[in-house]
Amino acid sequence: MLAVTVVLAIIVVWSALSRPLDRRGITSALFLMVVGFGVSVVAPAVLDVSLETIVAERIAEIALVLLLFSDATRIDLGVLRHQLGWPSRLLLIGLPLTILAGAGAAALVFPTMAFASAFLLATMLAPTDAALGQKVVADTRVPPRVRQALDVESGLNDGLAVPLFLVALSIANAEFESGVTGMVAGSMAAQIGWGLTAGLAAGILGGLLFHAADTRGWIAREWRQILPLAVALLAYSVAQLLGGSGFIAAFVGGLAFGRLAGPVRSKVTVLSEAAGDLLAAVTWIAFGALALALALPYATWQVFVYAALSLTIVRMIPVAIALAGSGARRPTVAFIGWFGPRGLASLVFALIAAERGVPEGETVLTAVVVTVALSIILHGLTSAPLVEVYQRWYAANTPTGSAAGETVPATLPRRRRQFPGVNGGDDHGVDPRPAP
Known part of the structure; x- marks a missing residue:
């Protein structure tokens, strides 16, 4: 009970200080991770919780x-279907190249590691975190097309990485019986196909029911927030039952629900987002207190080198290749390449791998933990200054009427957590007080 009390107290403190800290580039994940780690160092017994791996896995999964x-x-599906160029390049070209580059880097940095384990490590660190990237995606000083590309990429790449991760995990543990090619194709088809099916079914049915009931005044005020949350969990649950990706189901279900729910979609998902934030907060505290504290003693210089490569070359070169010929200029390519934070998806993969076991698991899991920790620190602290630098370059080098790729119009709705006076935002739907 002491651990629960401490965790809740940490969340209360962050909530009270979130506005000024966020303005200074200190994200919730960074604050909660550091405080969790600090508590574990100062008073190890306070957060010394023997948490079942499957429980931790489910908490992180549901948060994501x-x-x-x-x-x-919040994504305008009508606009997005005409602007799939950059997101599709990042997903269909950038993601596979990132995995291959990550596997190659692991083979070089850890020469004794089996290639199956190197490929597994690469798939675990390939997806980016939608939540950790929101500080950039929500900043209206960044061109909408750039923000949209980052948002859609991070929303879908973790779901697309799931089948590759599961296949890599089975190969590393020598669990496959048929050919690897057939296994990859079968897993990809099942994960993506059933994920899409579950997401569309839950999102369309939930959206239609919500719209019909809401227009007739059938939904009590307190249940308008609960229905979308239940739809999200339903999409995830159905996908799990069918053997599909719950992440793909959640993102696709959100797209379908938002399209059918209409303009009120950003108002009725406040509870869903808040619940996700709360579970994510618990995950980040546990990450700092348990995973990070346990992994650091095993972190060698090779682990830190691989983490640095994963966050830079392994991510940025594939992005540059994917966006070649797209009209994106070099600063934009570098900006998109850098802001690929690793977070919840990688931790979920690590928990699954820890539960099932994996050869050279100590090195693989330590590399994941260190990479995620460095990502939280570096991407959080650099978001505000790099957005400022990019915005100055964009304003100085993009005249009115320019045909540059970044100037293509795109619609990306503002998030409710955007504070007035912060990140170039306004006070639409949030705290009405003027910024200090």
């Missing part, structure tokens, strides 16, 4: 599902 769903509801 709720955040993916609520983010997806």
Whole structure:
């Protein structure tokens, strides 16, 4: 009970200080991770919780599902279907190249590691975190097309990485019986196909029911927030039952629900997003107190080198290749390449791998933990200054009427957590007080 009390107290403190800290580039994940780690160092017994891996896995998964769903509801699907160029390049070209580059880097940095384990490590660190990237995606000083590309990429790449991760995990543990090619194709088809099916079914049915009931005044005020949350969990649950990706189901379900729910979509998913934030907060505290504290003693210089490569070359070169010929200029390519934070999806993969066991698991899991920790620190602290630098370059080098790729119009709704006077935002739907 002491651990629960301490965790809740930490969340209360962050909530009270979130506005000024966020303005200074200190994200919730960074604050909660550091405080969790600090508590574990000063008073190890306080957060010394023997948590079942499957429980931790489910908490992190549901947090990611709720955040993916609520983010997806805010995307204008009508506009997006005409602007799939950059997101599709990042997903269909950038993601596979990132995995291959990550596997190659692991083979070089850890020469004794089996290639199956190197490929597994690469798939675990390939997806980016939609929640950790929201500080950039929500900043209206960044061109809408750039923000939209980052938002859609981070919303879908973790779901697309799931089948590759599961296949890599089975190969590393020598669990496959048929050919690897057939296994990859079968897993991809099942994960993506059933994920899409579950997401569309839950999102369309939930959206239609919500719209019909809401227009007739059938939904009591307190249940308008609960229905979308239930739809998100339903999409995830159905996908799990069918053998599909719950992450794909959540994101696709959010797209469908948001399209059918209409303009109120950003108002009725506040509870879903808040619930996701709360579960994510618990995950980050546990990450700092348990995973990070346990992994650091095993972190060698090779682990830190791989983490640095994963956050830079392994991510940025594939992005540059994916966006070649797209009209994106070099600063934009570098900006998109840098802001690929690793977070909840990688931790979920690490928990699954820890539960099932993996050869050279100590090195693989330590590399994941260190990479995620460095990502939280570096991407959080650099978001505000790099957005400022990029915005100055964009304003100085993009005259009115320019045909540059970044100037293509795109619609990406504002998030409710955007504070007035912060990140170039206004006070639409949030705290009405003027910024200090």
